[in-house]
C-alpha cells in the first residue's frame with residue numbers, strides 16, 4: 001500500500017532533506033557520499049535540498065536526542081505532505097549503542113514518524129540507495145529474507161589453553177559458561 005503510494009507520489013523525482021539529530025557523522029558521510037556523482041543517486045531522481053520546505057523525504061541520522069528533538073520535529077512539520085521519513089543507520093533505527101544514555105530518547109521514531117529503516121553502522125552508500133530505491137518501488141528487492149537465530153545464553157567463554165588440535169579441526173576441551 002505504502003509502496004504503491006510512493007510509486008505514485010515520488011516515482012519520478014525525490015527531493016531529500018538530510019537531518020542529523022545527533023549521530024557521530026559516520027552516517028552523514030555515507031548519505032552525502034551516496035549523493036555525490038560517484039554513486040549518482042540523481043539517476044533515480046533523488047536530489048538533496050537545503051530546506052525541509054522543499055523536501056519530499058527526510059533522511060534521519062543519529063538517535064532521537066533531548067537536545068535536538070524539538071528542532072527535528074519542527075523540520076518534519078515544515079515538510080509539505082505527502083512526506084516520508086527514512087531512519088538511516090543503527091542509531092536512528094534503534095538508538096544505537098547510546099540507546100539508554102541520559103541524553104538519548106531512543107530511536108528517531110520517538111521524535112518523528114518513520115516509514116522506512118536502513119540498518120548499518122554506518123550503512124554503505126549502496127545500501128542507502130538500494131533501500132530508498134526499493135522502498136519507492138524504483139527497483140525490485142533482490143535480497144533473500146534472512147532467518148535470525150536467537151543467541152543462546154549463557155555464552156560459552158573459550159580460553160586459548162583449552163585449545164587442542166585434532167587433524168584439521170580445532171577443539172576446545174572445555175568451555176566456561178558465563
Ligand code: SF4
Nearest residue numbers: 023024026089090091
Ligand atoms: S549508526 Fe554508527 S555511523 Fe551512524 S551515527 Fe550511529 S554510530 Fe555513527
